[in-house]
Amino acid sequence: xxxxIKPLVTEKMTNITEKQNKFGFIVRPEANKVEIKNEIExxxxxxxxxxxxxxxxxxxxxxxxxxxxxxxRTNAFKKAIVTLKEGETIDFYSNI
Numbered sequence: 001x002x003x004x005i006k007p008l009v010t011e012k013m014t015n016i017t018e019k020q021n022k023f024g025f026i027v028r029p030e031a032n033k034v035e036i037k038n039e040i041e042x043x044x045x046x047x048x049x050x051x052x053x054x055x056x057x058x059x060x061x062x063x064x065x066x067x068x069x070x071x072x073r074t075n076a077f078k079k080a081i082v083t084l085k086e087g088e089t090i091d092f093y094s095n096i
Contacts, residue, residue, distance in 0.1 A: 003031035003039050007092050008079065022083050023090050029055065029078045036080050044090045050083035 008024030016022050027036055033051045040048050058076040062069060084090070 003028050003035050004043070005077075007090075009092055016081075020083070021086065021089070022081050025080045025082065027053070027078050027080045029076070031078065031080075033080075036082070040082055046088045046090060047085040048082055049085055052081040054079050054081075 005026045005028060008026060010024075013024040016024070025036070025040070033053060036051055036053070037048045040046065055078050056076060058074045060071070060073055062071050064070075
């Protein structure tokens with residue numbers, strides 16, 4: 001266990017969730033679809049019908065400040081889009 005890092009709660013992902021019953025998660029890079037499916041079903045008590053995964057590379061970022069040029073890099077991550085069975089949903093805001 002422990003493959004899911006955090007759920008994706010963005011404006012774009014919320015629109016996809018409302019229209020297609022799909023939910024997004026940031027997962028560990030070594031996680032495969034079977035492990036992700038088992039963990040989602042165990043954590044949220046739902047039935048997963050499909051999973052799409054995508055790896056994102058880190059990007060170089062620079063900015064100019066008073067102190068000079070600052071260079072950095074964003075983190076690489078893996079995203080999983082999970083499709084649930086019709087009628088089921090995940091409520092990310094119930095624990096607030």
